[in-house]
Amino acid sequence: MTPDLSIVVPTYNERDRLAELVDAVLTAGGRAGISIEIVIVDDNSPDGTGALALELAKTRPIQVVRRAAKLGLGTAVVAGFAVATAPVVGVMDADFSHPPAMVPALLAAMKATHADVVVASRYVPGGSTPDWPWSRRLLSRIGCWLARPIAPIRDAASGFFVIRADLARNVAIQAGGFKICLELLVRGAPNRVVEIPYRFDDRELGESKMSLREAAGYLVQLRDLYWLRIRQPSHRIKHYQQLKRPN
Numbered sequence: 557m558t559p560d561l562s563i564v565v566p567t568y569n570e571r572d573r574l575a576e577l578v579d580a581v582l583t584a585g586g587r588a589g590i591s592i593e594i595v596i597v598d599d600n601s602p603d604g605t606g607a608l609a610l611e612l613a614k615t616r617p618i619q620v621v622r623r624a625a626k627l628g629l630g631t632a633v634v635a636g637f638a639v640a641t642a643p644v645v646g647v648m649d650a651d652f653s654h655p656p657a658m659v660p661a662l663l664a665a666m667k668a669t670h671a672d673v674v675v676a677s678r679y680v681p682g683g684s685t686p687d688w689p690w691s692r693r694l695l696s697r698i699g700c701w702l703a704r705p706i707a708p709i710r711d712a713a714s715g716f717f718v719i720r721a722d723l724a725r726n727v728a729i730q731a732g733g734f735k736i737c738l739e740l741l742v743r744g745a746p747n748r749v750v751e752i753p754y755r756f757d758d759r760e761l762g763e764s765k766m767s768l769r770e771a772a773g774y775l776v777q778l779r780d781l782y783w784l785r786i787r788q789p790s791h792r793i794k795h796y797q798q799l800k801r802p803n
């Protein structure tokens with residue numbers, strides 16, 4: 557039977573909490589009456605996450621994609637979308653930054669609003685990043701603000717979203733485009749996009765892993781996407797809506 561939603565979880569050294577995450581997502585789906593397939597994409601994690609994922613897949617609706625080396629978050633998501641079987645696909649982190657209980661709400665919002673993409677957002681009213689130091693908040697805000705002219709949503713750098721599977725697969729995501737949501741919004745130009753607030757819970761307090769290299773990669777991605785928009789000015793999101801935090 558086709559699941560309602562395939563959620564891609566890229567993993568690199570996530571052994572400690574992966575089983576807990578999988579159960580939390582599936583339980584949330586069960587409560588909401590939706591069937592969820594989880595697609596774990598592991599990049600040969602040294603801690604054995606891949607083997608654990610295969611073990612979990614024996615008894616749960618999980619597909620496992622194992623890649624030979626750490627090839628990056630962006631390409632992991634694309635690999636997950638490629639094998640997903642549901643008509644709607646999504647992405648979330650494995651480290652509980654993204655609340656598993658929100659997953660059904662994203663799908664429900666998609667159904668209710670006929671959206672093509674629903675983005676869980678830190679930056680619409682009700683969203684937050686309570687554990688972050690001001691420096692990380694500032695950098696993240698600047699990053700999202702820089703994307704506003706090409707993707708008029710508040711949290712274009714979000715790593716937690718759902719999208720129509722056909723749309724996701726139609727977009728040729730560039731290798732460097734590690735902010736996958738932004739890549740899909742600009743290259744895919746979905747008709748209707750909705751944002752829902754959520755609270756981002758950091759796995760570690762304080763320290764940001766944001767490196768200069770990541771920041772430079774993001775600027776390159778932005779440059780490419782701005783260029784695309786200049787060449788195809790009408791290729792853009794038509795309808796945008798913010799929703800309230802689900803109860």
Ligand SMILES: Nc1nc2c(ncn2[C@@H]2O[C@H](COP(=O)(O)OP(=O)(O)OP(=O)(O)O)[C@@H](O)[C@H]2O)c(=O)[nH]1
Pocket residue numbers: 565566567568569570597598599626627628629632648649650651653759760764765
């Ligand atoms: N398959 C795969 N997954 C990755 C890779 N890099 C990160 N991930 C996973 O992608 C998700 C997000 O990565 P994180 O390391 O949490 O990134 P972050 O949230 O910016 O950093 P933290 O502040 O440490 O949480 C997690 O589930 C990671 O395990 C990669 O190269 N390959």
Ligand SMILES: [Mg+2]
Pocket residue numbers: 649651653759
């Ligand atoms: Mg994280």
